[in-house]
Amino acid sequence: MTDFPADRPLRIGTRSSPMALAQVEQVTALLKKHAPDLAVEPVPVTTEADLWQGDLAKLGGKGLFTKRIDQMLQRGEVDMAVHCVKDVPGDVPLPEGLVFAAYLPREDVRDVLLFPEGSDRHNLADLPAGATVGTSAVRRKAQISRVRPDLNVVRLRGLVGTRVEKLDGKKPGPALDAMVLALAGLERIGLTDRARQVFTAAEILPAVGAGVLGLQCRRDDGPVAGLLARLNHDRTMREVTAERVMLHGLRGHCNSPIAGYCVTEPDGQLSLRGMVFSRDGSKFVHAHHWGENSNDPAVLGTRVCAELLRQGARDIIEGIPH
Numbered sequence: 001m002t003d004f005p006a007d008r009p010l011r012i013g014t015r016s017s018p019m020a021l022a023q024v025e026q027v028t029a030l031l032k033k034h035a036p037d038l039a040v041e042p043v044p045v046t047t048e049a050d051l052w053q054g055d056l057a058k059l060g061g062k063g064l065f066t067k068r069i070d071q072m073l074q075r076g077e078v079d080m081a082v083h084c085v086k087d088v089p090g091d092v093p094l095p096e097g098l099v100f101a102a103y104l105p106r107e108d109v110r111d112v113l114l115f116p117e118g119s120d121r122h123n124l125a126d127l128p129a130g131a132t133v134g135t136s137a138v139r140r141k142a143q144i145s146r147v148r149p150d151l152n153v154v155r156l157r158g159l160v161g162t163r164v165e166k167l168d169g170k171k172p173g174p175a176l177d178a179m180v181l182a183l184a185g186l187e188r189i190g191l192t193d194r195a196r197q198v199f200t201a202a203e204i205l206p207a208v209g210a211g212v213l214g215l216q217c218r219r220d221d222g223p224v225a226g227l228l229a230r231l232n233h234d235r236t237m238r239e240v241t242a243e244r245v246m247l248h249g250l251r252g253h254c255n256s257p258i259a260g261y262c263v264t265e266p267d268g269q270l271s272l273r274g275m276v277f278s279r280d281g282s283k284f285v286h287a288h289h290w291g292e293n294s295n296d297p298a299v300l301g302t303r304v305c306a307e308l309l310r311q312g313a314r315d316i317i318e319g320i321p322h
C-alpha cells in the first residue's frame with residue numbers, strides 16, 4: 001500500500017463547534033503518534049444544521065450536520081472527516097463512495113443530568129412535578145417521560161456549551177430546571193464538573209454509536225484509508241457494527257426514539273440490547289441477545305432487530321409523526 005504523501009497536509013473537514021474542534025485535536029494527536037512526520041490541516045465547515053435553529057426534522061434530519069462535509073470529502077476537497085457516529089443517520093446508507101476507515105475506542109456512553117449553576121438538586125427525583133427538562137434527543141425524552149411522566153420535557157438544540165448557558169439563564173431561551181446531555185460531549189468541551197446524576201445504561205439506554213468517533217474517508221483513497229486503519233479499535237468497530245445493523249433494519253427516522261447498546265463481555269462475547277419507544281415512552285419494546293453460536297456483529301444486530309420488529313417496533317415507529 002502506498003503511504004499518504006508526505007509533501008502535503010492531510011485535510012480534515014470538520015464543523016467549527018468547540019466539540020468538533022476538540023475531536024479533531026484528539027484525532028490529530030493520534031495520527032501524529034502513528035505518523036510523526038504527518039502535517040494535518042483542519043478545514044472548518046459551517047453546515048446547514050449549524051445555521052438552522054428550528055426543528056431539525058423540518059430541514060431534513062440530522063444528516064444535515066454531516067452533508068456538506070460529506071460532499072467536500074466526495075469531491076476531494078478534504079481527505080477525511082471526524083464524525084460522532086451517533087450523529088450519522090442510520091436509516092440511509094453512507095454517502096456514495098465514503099467509508100468509516102476507523103472507529104476510535106469508545107468513550108463514556110452515558111447521559112447525565114445537569115442543573116442550573118448554584119442549584120442544590122442532584123438527581124431526577126429532586127425535581128418537583130411539572131419541572132421543565134431540556135434535551136435534544138427524542139430517545140432521552142421518551143425514557144425520562146417513562147419514569148417521570150409528570151415532568152415537562154422540552155426539545156433543545158444548539159451547541160452544547162450554549163445549551164448549558166441557556167440552562168444557567170445566561171442565554172435567552174425557555175426557563176429550564178434541568179437538562180440531559182451526553183457525558184462524552186461534556187468531557188470534550190471541559191464541562192464534566194457540571195454533570196450531576198449519571199444515568200446507567202439501565203436507566204437511559206444509550207444511542208446507537210454513543211461515545212464513538214468515526215473516521216471517514218473515500219473508499220478508493222488507499223493511502224488515507226491505510227493510515228486511518230492504524231487507528232481503528234476493533235472491539236469498538238464490532239460493537240458499533242452490531243448497533244448500526246440493528247438501526248438500519250428498524251428503518252427509523254430522525255424522530256424515532258431508538259436506543260441500542262452493544263458491549264463486549266469479558267469472555268469476548270458481544271451482547272446487544274435494543275429498545276424502541278413511543279414519544280412519551282408509555283409504549284416500548286425491548287430485545288437483548290448475545291452471541292450464542294455466532295459472535296458475528298451483523299448477525300447479532302439482525303437478530304435484535306428482528307426481535308424488536310416481532311414485538312411491534314414498526315407500529316411504534318409509524319405512530320410517531322416525522
Ligand SMILES: NCc1[nH]cc(CCC(=O)O)c1CC(=O)O
Nearest residue numbers: 084086181182184185210211212
Ligand atoms: N447530538 C449531538 C452530540 N453528538 C455527540 C455528542 C456527544 C458524544 C457522543 O455521544 O458521541 C453530542 C452531544 C450530546 O448528545 O449531548
